Amino acid sequence: MNDVAAAAGVALKTVSRVVNNEPGVNAATAERVLAAIERLGYRRNDSARILRRGRTASIGLVIEDVADAFYSSLSRAVEDAALHHGYLLFTGSSREDSARERDLVLAFCARRVDGLIIVPAGTDHGYLKPEFDAGIKAVFADRPPGAGCEADTVLCDNAGGARAGTAHLIAHGHRRVAFLGDSPGIFTAAERLRGYREALAAAGLPYDEGLVVMGPPDPARLRAHLTRLLAASEPPTALFTGNGRITVETLRVLATLTDAADAGPTGGLALVGFDDFELADLLGVTVVAQDPARLGRTAADLLFMRLAGNDEPTSRIELATRLVPRGSGERPPPPRGNRTAR
Amino acid sequence: MNDVAAAAGVALKTVSRVVNNEPGVNAATAERVLAAIERLGYRRNDSARILRRGRTASIGLVIEDVADAFYSSLSRAVEDAALHHGYLLFTGSSREDSARERDLVLAFCARRVDGLIIVPAGTDHGYLKPEFDAGIKAVFADRPPGAGCEADTVLCDNAGGARAGTAHLIAHGHRRVAFLGDSPGIFTAAERLRGYREALAAAGLPYDEGLVVMGPPDPARLRAHLTRLLAASEPPTALFTGNGRITVETLRVLATLTDAADAGPTGGLALVGFDDFELADLLGVTVVAQDPARLGRTAADLLFMRLAGNDEPTSRIELATRLVPRGSGERPPPPRGNRTAR
DNA sequence: CATCCGACTGACAACGTTGTCTACCGGGGT
C-alpha cells in the first residue's frame, strides 16, 4: 500500500480510501491510484485489516468428516450462508476425536473467527469459556454441547425418528426388530436407541439386548454381528439401522450373506434405516430421513443472528424427521413356520 | 498479551517467549506467565502474528461443490495433508462459476494463504499473475489451468479411462454405444468424449452425433434425451455415462423408463459409468474408477513441496483410472432380431 | 475584503505480535 501511495504520489490514507471505496476522493486522484494498484499488482493484506478492525468476516466449521455425505451436505449449506453474508469459511474434520475438535476450534479462535458452528465430538466444552468471554459466538449442530456450556443448538429429532421407524416395522407385523447403532457414546446414537426402546415399549414388546448392536460402522464387525443375529434360534425379522453408514454397510453384508435368489437387496429381511442416502430410492430402502442441508442452514441462520447482535437467551431447535417408505420397511415377516428355516 | 505481561509483572516480550516456547526464560518466570495466561483466558491473536511473520500456515481449496462425493473426498485428502503439515484450510465451492472461482481465490489470497489448490471452473487464470509474483503457490487439480498459466497440475487420465470403458462395451459386442456427458466446456467432459471417440475409431465404428448427449446432469433433461435415444429406430444397446452424477441420474431414469420386470437396474441396457460411487457394487454397475482421495493427496503433496522451497519446473501428473467390472458393462447386446423391439 | 464552508488530502497513532538489539547479573577465568 505504501508503494502504491508512492507510485501514485498520494498519501497512504488516500490509497486506503480508494481501496475501500470510501467517499471523499477526487475522481482523477482515484484514477491515478487505481492505475498504480493495477501496475504494481497490489492486493490488500487482510491480516492487517483484520488486526486493525477487529472483525474477520470469517467463521469456522468443525464437523466429523467432510467425506461423509451427511456432513458434506451440511457443509455446503453453511458455505452458502457464509457466502451470502460475505463471510469466509474455515473447515475442519474432527474424526470423532474430542482433542482434535478442541484443537481445531482453538486454532479457528486464534485466527479470530467471528463465529463457530460445531458438530461436537467431545462432551466437555469448558475450553470454550475464554472464547465466549472474548465475544465469539458458537452454534452447536447435530449434537448438543457438553454440560455447563450454554449455546444455541440445532438437532434432529433423533428419538422421535427412531421411534417412528421402529413403530413402522412393528406396524407391519414384526415382533423381533434388531437395532444396529453407532457407538453409544455418540449423542445421536444414544437418542436413536432410546427411540427404538420407546417404540418397543409402546407396542408392549420386550427389549432384548441380544437384538441390539452398538459400535462403529466397521464392515467386519457388522458382518460378524449380523451373522450371529441371523443364525440365532429366534432371529430378527426386521432391522433398524442407526445411521447412513451402518445402513449401507448392512446392505453390503446382507447382499453377500443371503442367497442371491432372495428377494431384494435386504435378502428378505425388513429394514428401515436412519438417514436417507443416495440411491436408497433405487434400492427400495425405507428410511427415516433427516435434512442435513436444513440442519446446516438453520445453524448458520442462528449464528448470523448472533453475529448481527441478537442476544436473546440461547435456543435449542429440534428438526423433524420424515419417514420415507420405499419397500424394505413394508415387507411383512415370513410366515411363522419359516421362522427358523434360514 | 499486554495485560498478561502486566499481570505477571514481566515484559511483553517475555510473554511472547513463553507463548512460543522459546528458550531463555526462567522456569519460575514462565510459570508465573502461564498462570496469568490461564487466569486471564488469554489466546494469542494469530492475525497479528501472521502480519508480523509473513507466513500464515494456511492454504485455500477451491472446488466445484463440497456436497458432491467426488470433491468431498478430495477435500478430505487435502485436509488430512494440511493437518499433517500443521496448516489450516479455507474451503470454498465455485459452483462451476468462473467469477466465483476468482472471487474465492482472491479472497483467500487477501488472507495471505501460503498456497492454493484449485479445481478451476474458468479457463482464464490471468488474475493469478500478481499472486504468483507475490510468491503464492498454486496447484491445479482435476482440471488444468487456462492457457498461459504455468502451475503444477494433477489430472486423471480422462481420455484413457473413457477409451477403456467404451472399448470394454465394444468388446462385449456393442456397436451402438451412447455417450452421456457433462457440458462440453468442462475439461474432463471434453476429454472423456475424446476417449470415447478414440475407442470408436479404434474399433472401426462410426461416430454418430445422434448418440451423444452433452450437458449438465439435470434429471429432466436426461430423461428427455434418454427417452428420445431409446425410442429411435436404431437405439443404442449400451450407454457410457460421463460422470458420477450422470450415471446415478441415468440409473434413476432407466428405473422408471423400463419395465420393472427387466433384468437389473439398467433395464437390459449395458452401462459403464465414469467415476465410482457408493453402492455401485450392490447395483452391479461397471465403472471406470478415479481415486479422488489420491488426486487430493497428490495435489497437496505437490503444494507442500513447493511451500518447502522446491522450485523445479512445474509438473503435470496424470493419474491412471481403473475399470471395475460389476455386471452392467458385461451384458451383451440383445439378439439382432430384438433390436428395435423396445 | 474577511470569513466560512465543503471537498479533498494527509499525518499520526493504534491494532497485537515478533525480531533485533541492548542491558543486567552473578560466576569463573586471568
Add this chain to the structure above:
DNA sequence: ACCCCGGTAGACAACGTTGTCAGTCGGATG
C-alpha cells in the same frame, strides 16, 4: 581487580492496515 560469558529480561521498531483529527485550497457568502 578485571574481563568475559551465559542466562535472563526488556525496549523498541516493524508488519500493513484503518480511524481520528487536522490541514489546505478554491469558491461562495456576508
